[in-house]
Amino acid sequence: MPPTTQPTQPTTPDARPRTSSLRGVLAERASAEAAVGEKLDELWEEEPGLIGFITTVNHKRIGRRYLVTASFFFLLAGVNALIMRAQLGSPDNKLVDPELYNQLFSLHGTAMIFFFATPMNSGFGNFVVPLMIGTRDMAFPRLNALSYWIFLFSGLFMFSSLPLGLAPDGGWFAYVPLTGDKYLPGLNLDFYTLGLLFLAVSSTVGAINLIVTIIKMRAPGMSLNRMPLFVWAILTQSFMLVFALPPLDTANAMLFMDRRFHTRFFVPSDGGDAILWQHLFWLFGHPDVYIIVLPAMGMISSVIPTFSGRPILAYPFVVLATIATGIISFGVWVHHMFAVGLSDVSLSFFAAATLTISLPAGIQMFAWLGTLWRGRIVLSTAMLYAVGFLVAFTLGGVTGVMFAVVPFDQQVTDSYFVVAHFHYVLFGGAVLPILAGLFYWWPKITGRMTNARAGLWSFGLVFGGFNLTFFPMHIAGLLGMPRRIYTYQPGLGWTVWNVLSTVGAFVLAAGLLLTLGLFVHSLVRGERAPDDPWGANTLEWATGSPPKDYNFPVIPTVHSGNPLWDGRTLPSMVEHRHDPGRTLTEEHKTLRTSELDSRVEAVMTMPEETALPLLVAVLLTSMFVALLVSAYVAAGIIAGFMAVAVTWWLWHRPEVEPG
Amino acid sequence: MTTVTTPAGRESQREPAGLPEAPVGHTTGWWAMVLFICTESATFAAALASYFYLRFIGSGPWPPVADSRPSLLVPSVGTAVLVLGCVPMGIAVRAARRPGRLLAWVSLVVTMLTGVAFVVLQIVDYRGEWPDSTLSKDAYGSLFYSITGLHGLHVAVGVLMVAVLVASTSLRRIGGGEAGPVRIVAMYWYFLAVLALAVYGTVYISPYL
Ligand code: HEM
Ligand SMILES: [Cu+2]
Numbered sequence: 001m002p003p004t005t006q007p008t009q010p011t012t013p014d015a016r017p018r019t020s021s022l023r024g025v026l027a028e029r030a031s032a033e034a035a036v037g038e039k040l041d042e043l044w045e046e047e048p049g050l051i052g053f054i055t056t057v058n059h060k061r062i063g064r065r066y067l068v069t070a071s072f073f074f075l076l077a078g079v080n081a082l083i084m085r086a087q088l089g090s091p092d093n094k095l096v097d098p099e100l101y102n103q104l105f106s107l108h109g110t111a112m113i114f115f116f117a118t119p120m121n122s123g124f125g126n127f128v129v130p131l132m133i134g135t136r137d138m139a140f141p142r143l144n145a146l147s148y149w150i151f152l153f154s155g156l157f158m159f160s161s162l163p164l165g166l167a168p169d170g171g172w173f174a175y176v177p178l179t180g181d182k183y184l185p186g187l188n189l190d191f192y193t194l195g196l197l198f199l200a201v202s203s204t205v206g207a208i209n210l211i212v213t214i215i216k217m218r219a220p221g222m223s224l225n226r227m228p229l230f231v232w233a234i235l236t237q238s239f240m241l242v243f244a245l246p247p248l249d250t251a252n253a254m255l256f257m258d259r260r261f262h263t264r265f266f267v268p269s270d271g272g273d274a275i276l277w278q279h280l281f282w283l284f285g286h287p288d289v290y291i292i293v294l295p296a297m298g299m300i301s302s303v304i305p306t307f308s309g310r311p312i313l314a315y316p317f318v319v320l321a322t323i324a325t326g327i328i329s330f331g332v333w334v335h336h337m338f339a340v341g342l343s344d345v346s347l348s349f350f351a352a353a354t355l356t357i358s359l360p361a362g363i364q365m366f367a368w369l370g371t372l373w374r375g376r377i378v379l380s381t382a383m384l385y386a387v388g389f390l391v392a393f394t395l396g397g398v399t400g401v402m403f404a405v406v407p408f409d410q411q412v413t414d415s416y417f418v419v420a421h422f423h424y425v426l427f428g429g430a431v432l433p434i435l436a437g438l439f440y441w442w443p444k445i446t447g448r449m450t451n452a453r454a455g456l457w458s459f460g461l462v463f464g465g466f467n468l469t470f471f472p473m474h475i476a477g478l479l480g481m482p483r484r485i486y487t488y489q490p491g492l493g494w495t496v497w498n499v500l501s502t503v504g505a506f507v508l509a510a511g512l513l514l515t516l517g518l519f520v521h522s523l524v525r526g527e528r529a530p531d532d533p534w535g536a537n538t539l540e541w542a543t544g545s546p547p548k549d550y551n552f553p554v555i556p557t558v559h560s561g562n563p564l565w566d567g568r569t570l571p572s573m574v575e576h577r578h579d580p581g582r583t584l585t586e587e588h589k590t591l592r593t594s595e596l597d598s599r600v601e602a603v604m605t606m607p608e609e610t611a612l613p614l615l616v617a618v619l620l621t622s623m624f625v626a627l628l629v630s631a632y633v634a635a636g637i638i639a640g641f642m643a644v645a646v647t648w649w650l651w652h653r654p655e656v657e658p659g
Numbered sequence: 660m661t662t663v664t665t666p667a668g669r670e671s672q673r674e675p676a677g678l679p680e681a682p683v684g685h686t687t688g689w690w691a692m693v694l695f696i697c698t699e700s701a702t703f704a705a706a707l708a709s710y711f712y713l714r715f716i717g718s719g720p721w722p723p724v725a726d727s728r729p730s731l732l733v734p735s736v737g738t739a740v741l742v743l744g745c746v747p748m749g750i751a752v753r754a755a756r757r758p759g760r761l762l763a764w765v766s767l768v769v770t771m772l773t774g775v776a777f778v779v780l781q782i783v784d785y786r787g788e789w790p791d792s793t794l795s796k797d798a799y800g801s802l803f804y805s806i807t808g809l810h811g812l813h814v815a816v817g818v819l820m821v822a823v824l825v826a827s828t829s830l831r832r833i834g835g836g837e838a839g840p841v842r843i844v845a846m847y848w849y850f851l852a853v854l855a856l857a858v859y860g861t862v863y864i865s866p867y868l
Contacts, residue, residue, distance in 0.1 A: 139687040208694040212687050242694055246701035250709065254805075263794055263801035265709070271723055271798035273716050276709060283705075594684050602682030647823055 026531045028570040029542060032553040035577035039585040044136070044549035046609050055609040057141035058549060062148045063127025064445060067438075069148075070120040073155050077111035080104045080162075082509055085469070089502035091490040101486035102169035103188070107162055109172030110192065113288065114199055115155045117430050118241075121295035122147075122206050124437055125234040127445060129210060131540035132228050134219025134558060136551050136590040139212040142607050142649065143205050149617030150202035157624060158195035161188065168192035171484065173285065174255070176266040176277045181259040190628055193256040198624045200245050207238035214238075215595045219539070221558035221569075223597040228538045228561070229312060232319050233298025236326040240287050240294075243330070248284035251277055260630070275340060282333035289425065290329045293393075294322060296433035297364060300386050303440050304368050306536040307383040308375025311562050314367045321360035321367075328357045338406050339413040347406050354404040361397060365390070380534070381455030385436035388463045392428025396421060399474070414484075417477025423470040435462065435515070442519070443533050447546040448526030454518045461511025468504025472497040537562035542570060555582045555591055558598070612649050616642060692843045696850045699813070703854055706809060707861050710802045714865075721866055722799045726792040728866050729803070733787065737780035738859045741814065742852045744773030748821075752845045755828075755838035763834045763841070767825045770848065774818040777855075781811045803862055810851075810858045817851050820844045 046052045056062065084104050087095045096104065130138055138144045161167040166187045170179040179189045214235045218227065227235075254265040255277065264270040266277055305312045312318060334342065334350035368390060377383070399421040403409045412418060435458075443449055476497040481488065488494055532541040541564055543551050554573040556563070563569035576582035584590065584603060592602045619642045626635035714721045722728060747769040754763035785804070792800035824844055828834045833841060 140691065204698055208691055208698070211694055212690045216685075216687050216690060242698045243701045246698055247705040250702060250705040254709070257794075257801070257805065261794060263805065264796075264798040265713070265801055267798070270796075271713065271717055271719075272801070273713055273798075276712055276716075279712070280705060280709070592682075592684070592687065601684035602686075604687070643819060647819070650823065651827075 024530050028573050032573045032577045036553050036583045036585050040550040054614050055611045057145050057609050059126050059130050059138045062144050063123050066123030069152050070116050073115040077108050080108040085502045085505035088498050098486045103167035106169050106171050107167040117292040119151050125210050132538050134539045135217040140209050142613050143209050146613035147202040147206035149614050153621040154198035161191040176274045193252040194624050197252050200249050207241035210238045218598045219558050220600050226561040229301035230298035232322050233294045236322050237291050237294045240291050240326050244284045244287040247280045251280035282336040286333040287329045293429045296430045299433045299437035303382050303386045303436050304371050306534050307378045308371050310375045313370035317363050318367045321363040324360040338409045351404050351406050382436045382440035384459040385432050389432040396424030396428050415477035416473045416481045419483050420470050420473035443529030443545050447529050448522045449529050450522045458515040465504050465508030465511050469501050472500040537565045539563050616645050688843050692846050706806050713798050729863050733784040734863050737777045738855045740773050741777040741855045744770050745852050748845050748848045752841050755834045755841040758835050760828050760834040764828045771821040774814050777814050
């Protein structure tokens with residue numbers, strides 16, 4: 001049978017074919033589903049109800065959970081921020097006392113960085129990556145469930161400290177000696193060290209899973225030079241996690257032992273050294289900025305081509321810039337320590353290294369601008385947020401380059417100028433793109449469209465509120481306002497900037513609430529989404545909205561870097577619809593392909609749903625709780641149980657015991 | 660982690676759609692182990708870098724006057740045993756690829772015993788060192804015990820992995836041509852040996868230099 005539809009005009013990469021796709025179901029997918037959909041449905045369907053809820057290993061459900069859970073932690077950390085802003089709204093305010101204020105900013109910073117921004121990206125990675133590369137699940141579905149559960153439990157572990165009045169109170173980077181047991185006794189900092197070690201298990205496992213998925217599971221034909229930029233970004237970010245988390249873990253383990261077992265790592269009088277903490281922390285901390293921002297940039301690289309109707313400009317350069325950013329970011333950590341008193345040589349070296357990192361960022365920026373310049377722009381809500389990102393990130397980048405100038409940095413260090421800078425980078429560089437990504441992929445994730453007019457309001461309020469909150473902080477900082485103070489006296493010239501900032505924070509909160517309402521409305525009342533509502537270029541839009549459990553009825557052959565626009569990739573699903581090597585209908589299976597050029601290597605059997613990941617995560621949680629309350633023997637015993645559970649897990653590999 | 664045979668009854672074989680006759684290339688499990696080893700290496704790199712950092716940031720003698728240099732006999736034997744354990748592991752990998760499971764089984768058991776011996780020797784070494792330098796006396800002691808202890812813990816995990824392989828071979832689940840899991844664990848085992856040398860060089864030898 002011939003393919004049911006063939007785009008009529010010959011398609012060059014410069015022209016986006018306007019097919020029926022923008023309305024209902026893609027004709028090619030319909031034909032593929034008709035051939036094998038029913039069989040696959042049976043194979044890939046998961047247990048319904050509660051059992052299914054706790055045993056699922058489906059990357060789309062797990063990805064959605066990541067997104068919901070990380071948003072929930074964003075909400076909690078955001079409430080912390082609002083309380084801080086309310087406190088700083090007027091001089092000599094007594095809304096919160098200094099102890100609580102310390103806990104609020106420490107927990108806010110820690111939670112936003114570790115429990116919101118990074119896992120939010122993992123959520124997108126989880127949901128979108130397997131779809132974008134044309135496979136049926138992650139490489140290790142059960143590990144995927146494990147990393148989600150650990151993320152959830154470690155977040156609850158961390159946040160439970162606040163109602164107990166024991167939230168971390170040494171700042172998000174927890175410098176010793178302040179954070180040693182001498183100055184901050186109590187469980188506050190133990191929640192910090194243990195909570196981060198706990199979360200690191202999830203992040204490491206999740207990163208390895210994403211890397212293996214990306215290098216071994218791409219649809220045939222999707223050689224590395226055809227891989228979407230978002231996938232490149234997630235790949236780079238995951239590699240960064242693999243190498244950046246260990247120094248942080250080492251530091252946290254040392255701090256924990258210093259506090260509990262009186263080791264002497266950070267105690268100068270006994271041969272330890274306080275600056276060691278700073279080196280280890282920032283060896284993680286600077287790469288972490290890009291761990292957060294690179295995937296966000298990848299989202300922008302997905303949104304801009306779609307709504308400009310043309311492929312990204314200078315694709316190879318953007319890929320190289322992404323990788324270069326990842327590598328260089330490991331060599332600049334000392335710029336966080338310019339005020340510590342290190343030698344001039346090392347200051348100059350790291351200042352120069354820091355300046356170079358603006359080059360790859362510049363390359364990406366020009367690629368986006370060029371794409372916009374040459375394109376036919378559609379100002380959807382996602383696109384508005386993407387453009388908002390370009391503006392905010394440029395501003396954050398400019399102040400960032402200013403810090404590379406050592407004397408300037410030493411002048412403004414620990415002032416509100418720094419707070420302004422990193423919120424431009426983190427809110428502007430991560431939250432705005434994440435919102436762009438949410439609006440962009442929402443129809444794919446939920447099967448519903450969002451209201452465009454409400455989207456305009458959402459963007460207006462969030463973007464306006466964001467600038468009103470954080471721009472005045474630059475000025476307050478230059479006027480000498482230090483960060484991390486719970487109040488200030490009138491007459492210092494800071495009041496007006498703080499009032500503006502507080503008003504902005506509430507406008508921002510209103511905008512975010514409106515956005516939440518908009519999403520809820522879409523879920524309940526939204527128009528049904530077609531397969532490919534935006535006329536996009538990447539494979540995830542060749543699946544249903546929301547995608548079927550098996551994602552692709554027929555695994556396509558990818559012919560270009562813009563598979564939905566090349567006029568050949570989609571028809572390949574029709575061509576192969578009777579090819580068992582592509583439909584894989586006898587069992588729970590997907591393809592394994594080669595690392596560089598995606599040649600088919602084997603058929604992989606995928607595991608069925610199981611509650612083992614939840615069990616292991618619960619055991620790990622109880623182990624960390626035991627460590628927290630100094631029940632070390634109990635912790636050891638639980639570790640033993642965990643070893644048994646993990647052995648059991650590895651024993652029941654799907655290759656050995658199919659079905 | 661190898662996979663099933665090629666599905667039969669393929670009708671159409673266009674373009675690169677076809678499957679290779681037998682599975683080729685590295686499996687996902689192999690890659691996961693490579694990446695796990697990467698992140699573990701980074702952890703040990705951070706720990707060993709901290710060792711040298713703390714040694715050279717202070718100006719006093721190393722080890723500090725209150726401690727004596729580590730004794731070398733027991734740890735040298737332990738490290739040698741662990742490194743030599745790579746030989747039976749290598750034999751096990753080759754044997755698992757061939758029919759018959761006996762050789763694989765025996766060499767896995769020998770490998771496991773080398774790991775157990777290492778851990779036991781480490782405990783013996785600790786008993787010799789303890790009163791002289793303790794975990795909480797100074798940074799030197801903290802580094803000594805935490806770095807060697809971290810490595811010992813890793814070896815214990817490695818022993819557990821090999822034990823599972825022994826059990827799987829006994830139950831005829833692996834071996835006799837099915838070598839995937841053995842290869843993957845072997846990689847980790849070799850990594851443990853490399854780590855042993857790095858830790859040995861840092862913690863035991865470098866104080867003499
Ligand atoms: C939702 C809107 C947000 C508001 C209103 C806000 C507000 C604030 C305020 C008032 C501070 C405390 C400044 C001080 O006393 O020194 C702060 C600190 C901080 N914020 Fe935010 N923030 C927001 C979002 C974010 C996001 C999205 C991130 C990261 C992804 C983030 C990361 C941080 C960090 C790392 C700190 C430093 C904590 C510390 O000093 O230890 N914030 N923020
Ligand atoms: Cu930095």
